[in-house]
Amino acid sequence: MAPRTTFAAAACTVAAAALFLTACGGGSHDDKIAATTPASTPPPTTTSSSPTPTTAPGAPTFDFPSDVKITIDADTTGDKTKDAILRDQGYGLDATYVAVTKLDKNLPLFTTYMSESALETWSETIDALKKNGHNISGSVHYYDRKVTINGSQAGVTYCENERYLYDKDTKSGKVLTTTPSSDDFILHSSLMRKSKDGTWVTATDNSQEGVARCQP
Template structure:
């Protein structure tokens, strides 16, 4: 996701912890940035039906059409949906959250409504910081961002979930908003990033999920393919 590495760690850490007894934390080693959820609620629209009714097991994941990106930019989620409806909903919401941040960058709008559709609390704070970083740099994105190896763990009687996955951003580039010039980068271990998301069920009896926390590990050599 390119500019994410420039987010200062001190700005990413919130003091409140998610009150889910079954929920584990991130790795917290060097290269990690963590946001834990805050207790205050965020008023926002509900996630869309793409999270509520995922496709059949084994089908490709479908991102919310409201998060459509320009033709020169694509997020490639190499994820197939599991048979379990809750796990499928969690994976779909995770992809929607990741793409909502890029959607905000493309729009150059830290108040993009899709940001708090798929995130609350500290994950929402992180998403806004990520978008603002690009706005301040007067840059957007171009190319293909590849996400793969998702693992879903349901928690707290299926009312919360933890998702881990990898990213290869070797074909994703920053682009000047004013000129359209792309900054092409070469091979670098920084292209490999691992993520851990914590999501909570938005409404009981549905499969509508929102991101609450995010942990990012850069130079994630375990993600090399």
């Protein structure tokens, strides 16, 4: 099956080359091209009564365009260290999408929260989008985040629903709609490292599409 978007294809190709992803795929493009306004965004796959990381006091400012929405469930645990890891991991996701929408792999927020192979992978993904004349439009939802700690390192597993995330042609502004697929639901496993200033930074990310745990 053809990759769902240039964005998804680039991420899968680059990550697979770096031995991050265990599976890549996604639904195929529809022949229809949508207008500038993307398809309506449904409610998140899961809900949380806790605030998302980006609403916390002192959170960085993430400047998303009006046609991109990133929802990250707080998934707080009550453990101070684990919640700090989830907070910074959420910041890393937000920072990555801001870098993608700006097509700027040198964005300071992005290089603050992403490092090592994760930074390299997403930087190459941004380069691939620019080369293809594409950006993104729509919504992504992250949920069911869980943390394990091992000293100055931690693992975070989490789910992603990218069913309503689409490619957008940067010249025309038109959005390419896609056929829904179970591969739109992705399970991630990230390695986080604690930096000298106390920030938890994403170092690597492994992903597998179509995992039952992440599907509604």
